[in-house]
Every structure is written in C-alpha cells, then in structure tokens.
Amino acid sequence: MAVSTVTAYVGPECGSVMGLLLLGRRSAGKSSVGDLILGRSEFEHGKTTTRCVRRFGWVDGVRLAVVDTPGWSLFGLTNGQQVKQEILRSVMLAPSGCQLFLLVIPVDSFSKRDGRAIEKYLSVLGEAVWSHALVLFTWGDELRGNDIEKHIEKTGEPLQKILRKCGHRYHVVNNKCPEDYTQVTELLNILKRMSASTG
Structure with missing residues (x-):
C-alpha cells in the first residue's frame, strides 16, 4: 500500500506541527540526529530500533514531531x-x-547497494515522497574540512541519482558536535523553504 499524497507544512502561525521522518539504513545516525534536532536526548542509542518512535519539541519557534524509524x-x-x-x-x-x-x-560511505536500498524502501511511500525529501549527511566531521560538493562528485552516480530524485536538497550535520546548534537552525531553514515550495 503506497501513500500517494504527502502534504506540506503550513507554518507555526497556523498552529501546525512540522513532521520530520528519519529514514535510512542501520547505524546511519538517525537516533542521534533526532536528539541533535530536538536539542536533548530523546532516542535510544546503542540498540537497534525495531519500532517507530515519535518525540515532540519546540525548536526555533517551530513545533516539531520527530519520528525515528x-x-x-x-x-x-x-x-x-x-x-x-x-x-x-x-x-x-x-x-x-x-x-x-x-x-x-553517513557522509563517509555510500554505494550502489545503498542507492538501491533507499529506492526500494521509499517505494512504499509512492513517488510523491521525493518532492518532500532531503538527504541529511551525518558524521560531517569525516569530511575533514573537504567540500561537500566535491565529496558528492567523487562518490559518484549512485549518490548523485538519489540527490537528483530529492531535487538536490541536502544538508550536512556533525552528530559529534551537538553544541553547534547553528547546523540545526540551517536545517530548519531549508525545511521551511521546502515546505513553502511544495505546499
């Protein structure tokens, strides 16, 4: 059963909640990203997530519902x-x-197998999901100061294909540096723009 339509965030002034669904392979850093976004420890680490977990929070004036999968x-x-x-x-x-x-x-690893898995698992949500999707690169410290655009080019076609499907929307975070909250503010700004353009 596919979800054929996905509707967009309309803004905190309307009393809406922005729903952020974290999708990816095992050990990609989804739980730590959830904590990073909410600014506190909410998701369990060091243990395989077997069921979806939802947590709420206010971040930069926006009410969020973050769902770890x-x-x-x-x-x-x-x-x-x-x-x-x-x-x-x-x-x-x-x-x-x-x-x-x-x-x-994870910014340090991506293969053809990763690309095929992303397409396989997102297919249950229907094609509309791609217009509401963003690639969130984790473990940004692994770039060691290198440019993300050059990294994407070097990684090759499998990753570039996923980025094309997402409209070339992406952001990089360093899970190991939760005190750098500017990375979350920048992410939320991107997500707000996405909502406005897809709404």
Whole structure:
C-alpha cells in the first residue's frame, strides 16, 4: 500500500506541527540526529530500533514531531517487510498536514547497494515522497574540512541519482558536535523553504 499524497507544512502561525521522518539504513545516525534536532536526548542509542518512535519539541519557534524509524540492512539481516511496515506507520505518526522526509546517509560511505536500498524502501511511500525529501549527511566531521560538493562528485552516480530524485536538497550535520546548534537552525531553514515550495 503506497501513500500517494504527502502534504506540506503550513507554518507555526497556523498552529501546525512540522513532521520530520528519519529514514535510512542501520547505524546511519538517525537516533542521534533526532536528539541533535530536538536539542536533548530523546532516542535510544546503542540498540537497534525495531519500532517507530515519535518525540515532540519546540525548536526555533517551530513545533516539531520527530519520528525515528527502524533502519534497513544492506545485507538482508533484518526483516525487510517489517521495516517497510514501520516506514508506512511512521507516516501515520507524523502530522498529516506537514510531513518531510530526511534520508539519513553517513557522509563517509555510500554505494550502489545503498542507492538501491533507499529506492526500494521509499517505494512504499509512492513517488510523491521525493518532492518532500532531503538527504541529511551525518558524521560531517569525516569530511575533514573537504567540500561537500566535491565529496558528492567523487562518490559518484549512485549518490548523485538519489540527490537528483530529492531535487538536490541536502544538508550536512556533525552528530559529534551537538553544541553547534547553528547546523540545526540551517536545517530548519531549508525545511521551511521546502515546505513553502511544495505546499
């Protein structure tokens, strides 16, 4: 069952909640990204997420509902059908009028297998999901000062294809530096612009 339509965030002045759904493979850093965005420890680390977890918070004047989802395995070690079901359930946990999808990808690793897995698991949400999706690169410290655009070019076509499907929307965060909150403010600004353009 595919979700054929995804509606957009309309702004805090309307009393809306911005729903952020964190999607990605296992150990991509989804739980730590959720904590980073909310500015506090809300999601469990060091343990495989098996069910969607939703947490709320106010960030920069915006009410957020952050949904952490189970990650998929690139090697068939997890129940793929269960992960798909949880991805579908994540949409039901997020506010119906304002869902944005953050594809959490470690900046230091991406392969053809990663690209195929992203397309496979997001397919349960329908093609509309891509117009509401952004690639969120985690572990930004691994760039070691290198330019993200050059990194994307060097990584090659599998990653570039995913970015094209997302309208070339992406952001980089350093999970190890939660005190640098400007990275979250910048992310929220991007997400607000996305909402305005897709609404």
